[in-house]
Amino acid sequence: xxxxxxxxLVVSALSTACSNDxxxxxxxxxxxxxYGLLDARADTNYVKITRxxxxxxxxxxxxxxxxxxxxxxxxxxxxxxxxxxxxxxxIVLDTITIHNKQEGLFYxxxxxxxxxxxxxxxxxxxxxxxxxxxxxxxxxxxxxxxDMVGNGGFGVQSxxxxxxxxxxxxxxxxxxxPATNASIYQVTMAFTFKEQRTPDGDTIPRTFSWDxxxxxxxxxxxxxxxxxxxxxxxxxxxxxxLKEFVGDDSLTQGVSRFxxxxxxxxxxxxxxxxxxQYIYHNDATYGFSSGDPEFSLIxxxxxxFSSRMTAVGNIRLAGETVPELVAMPRWxxxxxxxxxx
Numbered sequence: 001x002x003x004x005x006x007x008x009l010v011v012s013a014l015s016t017a018c019s020n021d022x023x024x025x026x027x028x029x030x031x032x033x034x035y036g037l038l039d040a041r042a043d044t045n046y047v048k049i050t051r052x053x054x055x056x057x058x059x060x061x062x063x064x065x066x067x068x069x070x071x072x073x074x075x076x077x078x079x080x081x082x083x084x085x086x087x088x089x090x091i092v093l094d095t096i097t098i099h100n101k102q103e104g105l106f107y108x109x110x111x112x113x114x115x116x117x118x119x120x121x122x123x124x125x126x127x128x129x130x131x132x133x134x135x136x137x138x139x140x141x142x143x144x145x146x147d148m149v150g151n152g153g154f155g156v157q158s159x160x161x162x163x164x165x166x167x168x169x170x171x172x173x174x175x176x177x178p179a180t181n182a183s184i185y186q187v188t189m190a191f192t193f194k195e196q197r198t199p200d201g202d203t204i205p206r207t208f209s210w211d212x213x214x215x216x217x218x219x220x221x222x223x224x225x226x227x228x229x230x231x232x233x234x235x236x237x238x239x240x241x242l243k244e245f246v247g248d249d250s251l252t253q254g255v256s257r258f259x260x261x262x263x264x265x266x267x268x269x270x271x272x273x274x275x276x277q278y279i280y281h282n283d284a285t286y287g288f289s290s291g292d293p294e295f296s297l298i299x300x301x302x303x304x305f306s307s308r309m310t311a312v313g314n315i316r317l318a319g320e321t322v323p324e325l326v327a328m329p330r331w332x333x334x335x336x337x338x339x340x341x
Contacts, residue, residue: 032142032301033069037275037308038079038131040122040148047093047114049075049135052302070112076136077114081121084128091118122309123151123180133305144298147181149272149307154179156313157228161189161264163235164319171232174266178220178229179309182270184279185220187212187231190265191242193333194258203258208245210237216276246331258336259322262314274306 036047050069074095081089093114121129132145157175190209196202212233220229246257271279274297297304317325325333 030137030139032135032137032140032298032303034133034135034142034144034298034301034303034305036133036305037271038120038146038148038306039308039310040120040129040150041309042120044115044117045120046096047077047133047305048111049077049114071137075114078134079116079120080132080134082130082132083121084126091116120148122148131307140300142298142300144305146272146274146305146307149181149270150179150309153177154182154270154309155311156266156268156315158266158313158315160316160318161233161266161321162319163238163317163321163324165235165324166320168236170235172235173225173230173232175225175228175230176268176311176313177227178217179270179311181272181307182309183217183273184271184276185215185217185229185231186269186271187215188267189233189238190267191238192260192263192265196256196258198254199256206245206257208241210241214279242331255332257331257333259317259325259333261337262316264315264317266313266315267310268312269308269310271308272306274304275308278304278306 031052033050033052034047036045038045049071051071052069077093079091079093080087081091093116096113096115098111098113120131121127123129128147130145130147132143135142155177157177158173161174162172188209188211190207192205192207194203195206196204213231215231220231223230278297297306322335325331326335
């Protein structure tokens with residue numbers, strides 16, 4: 001979940017990289033494609049820089065070739081940090097190859113990215129940060145910039161979620177403190193338990209997650225409780241996802257599933273204005289890739305360069321949720337308490 005925007009938007013940015021509908025008499029020019037979301041809470045930040053390619057014959061065959069979309073060698077790519085409008089630091093990005101990209105239209109499983117492990121700064125008292133990306137390409141110098149999303153106050157406030165049956169058909173509230181400079185929020189929940197298939201078998205951690213929703217900052221600012229934003233969830237959706245994940249009764253006989261005190265993780269990812277524009281222009285409903293292929297937030301290229309920050313909370317099951325789960329023998333849940341490590 002935490003990298004969902006990263007993965008899906010890379011696909012969207014690259015979806016403009018090739019076409020069989022090309023005028024073979026037109027002058028061919030390389031067009032850079034940039035995708036990056038800076039996160040001040042992340043240990044490592046990545047930027048993907050590729051290029052459009054000419055494919056007069058088989059687009060799909062060309063897309064499977066790394067040389068089609070990669071610039072050769074290592075580009076000079078830098079992040080310039082600004083504090084309250086003043087340049088204070090320059091960070092040189094190195095290259096790294098990831099080896100776990102899923103099969104798809106473009107080459108896999110390896111992908112070349114630019115990255116830095118230097119800590120980036122979030123906004124604090126009296127300090128506002130933004131970063132400019134500078135990439136020296138064979139035919140141009142590309143620059144783009146973003147304000148930073150988030151500060152130290154951005155985080156989960158509610159202590160529990162209540163999936164009790166008495167609340168089926170209602171919207172339950174959940175509170176969090178908003179992030180600075182955020183324009184869009186994506187919320188997911190995940191439920192983790194330990195499963196033991198036989199009485200003498202090992203316990204295996206299992207987790208499933210589900211989307212709660214995507215909200216604009218404008219919408220959430222109109223639904224506040226004190227200084228917190230409020231989104232809602234439906235308790236019955238938890239049971240629908242649980243049934244889908246664990247299977248029917250015949251698959252669970254003799255299986256024990258152990259619940260800790262804090263089995264639910266709530267992830268709230270705040271995105272910047274450019275990210276919101278990109279998502280909504282390309283229509284998130286269809287995988288962020290059905291919009292106008294000419295739309296771009298990169299001057300002189302395609303793609304998006306913005307920022308994000310994720311707040312994570314480990315949450316209790318409130319109300320009668322745990323007793324109700326334990327009372328359903330077909331699923332074999334047992335409450336053991338304690339924190340999961």
